[in-house]
Amino acid sequence: MSRYSVNMMGLLFNIQKFSLHDGPGIRTVVFFKGCPLSCKWCCNPESQQAEPCLIGEGEKKTSDSQLYSVEETLEICLQDRPFYEESGGGVTLSGGEAFTQPEFAAALLSALRGEGIHTALETSGHAPAEVFEELSSLSDLLLFDIKHYDGKRHAKGTGVNNSLILKNLKTALDRKIPVLSRIPVIPGYNNSKEDAHGFASLLMEMGLTRVQLLPFHQFGERKYELLNIPYAMRGVPQLHNEDMEDFKHIIADAGISCFI
Numbered sequence: 404m405s406r407y408s409v410n411m412m413g414l415l416f417n418i419q420k421f422s423l424h425d426g427p428g429i430r431t432v433v434f435f436k437g438c439p440l441s442c443k444w445c446c447n448p449e450s451q452q453a454e455p456c457l458i459g460e461g462e463k464k465t466s467d468s469q470l471y472s473v474e475e476t477l478e479i480c481l482q483d484r485p486f487y488e489e490s491g492g493g494v495t496l497s498g499g500e501a502f503t504q505p506e507f508a509a510a511l512l513s514a515l516r517g518e519g520i521h522t523a524l525e526t527s528g529h530a531p532a533e534v535f536e537e538l539s540s541l542s543d544l545l546l547f548d549i550k551h552y553d554g555k556r557h558a559k560g561t562g563v564n565n566s567l568i569l570k571n572l573k574t575a576l577d578r579k580i581p582v583l584s585r586i587p588v589i590p591g592y593n594n595s596k597e598d599a600h601g602f603a604s605l606l607m608e609m610g611l612t613r614v615q616l617l618p619f620h621q622f623g624e625r626k627y628e629l630l631n632i633p634y635a636m637r638g639v640p641q642l643h644n645e646d647m648e649d650f651k652h653i654i655a656d657a658g659i660s661c662f663i
């Protein structure tokens with residue numbers, strides 16, 4: 404019998420079906436409220452608060468999130484089992500950051516595993532070591548974002564240093580947990596050629612052999628207006644695949660498989 408309770412409650416701001424960009428195959432993505440980082444480019448700013456936020460305009464304001472039990476979340480995820488089986492997909496925990504609700508996340512991952520569903524965890528990696536170890540051991544894949552190779556500049560863009568993140572990344576790799584490292588490439592923050600060399604050195608040092616680049620987009624811009632909070636990246640042009648060529652080649656020249 405599982406030591407995790409299916410009655411555990413979690414605060415979620417979305418459960419998105421038919422995702423093709425958050426791990427292999429067709430996936431359901433479960434979006435957790437709460438994040439210890441405050442990335443200036445975050446496309447889900449409502450996710451940063453651990454409490455429900457009101458979103459919208461005037462009288463039409465509604466809560467951005469809802470409490471779900473593990474059982475309810477599992478039931479929604481299992482509705483698409485045939486699609487997971489057909490496509491090699493599964494369920495991805497995202498956010499926000501699933502590590503901010505560790506008991507709920509562990510119970511959900513455990514329940515999904517009990518049903519034979521592939522589990523992925525999309526994470527910034529910023530979590531206490533014991534929490535990170537428990538949740539990563541319940542995941543079949545970590546989609547692990549590395550925002551900056553330099554600790555001080557990491558703190559400047561996200562509000563936290565990268566030392567705990569890199570320590571947790573090393574733990575996952577030492578434990579042979581499958582990791583797909585990803586770099587959100589942000590204009591004026593980490594997208595120079597010098598940055599590409601910095602990332603390549605870090606990836607090599609970690610022994611990572613592949614990385615996905617996530618070019619900056621503006622999908623979250625409207626949310627800042629609806630939440631009535633300032634947006635540091637307002638008006639900054641999006642990056643397109645063709646803007647990433649030099650960056651990609653520098654990392655590939657270091658022997659790391661690099662794709663978008």
Ligand code: SF4
Nearest residue numbers: 438440442445499527
């Ligand atoms: S880690 Fe992700 S969810 Fe958290 S602030 Fe950064 S971009 Fe947003």
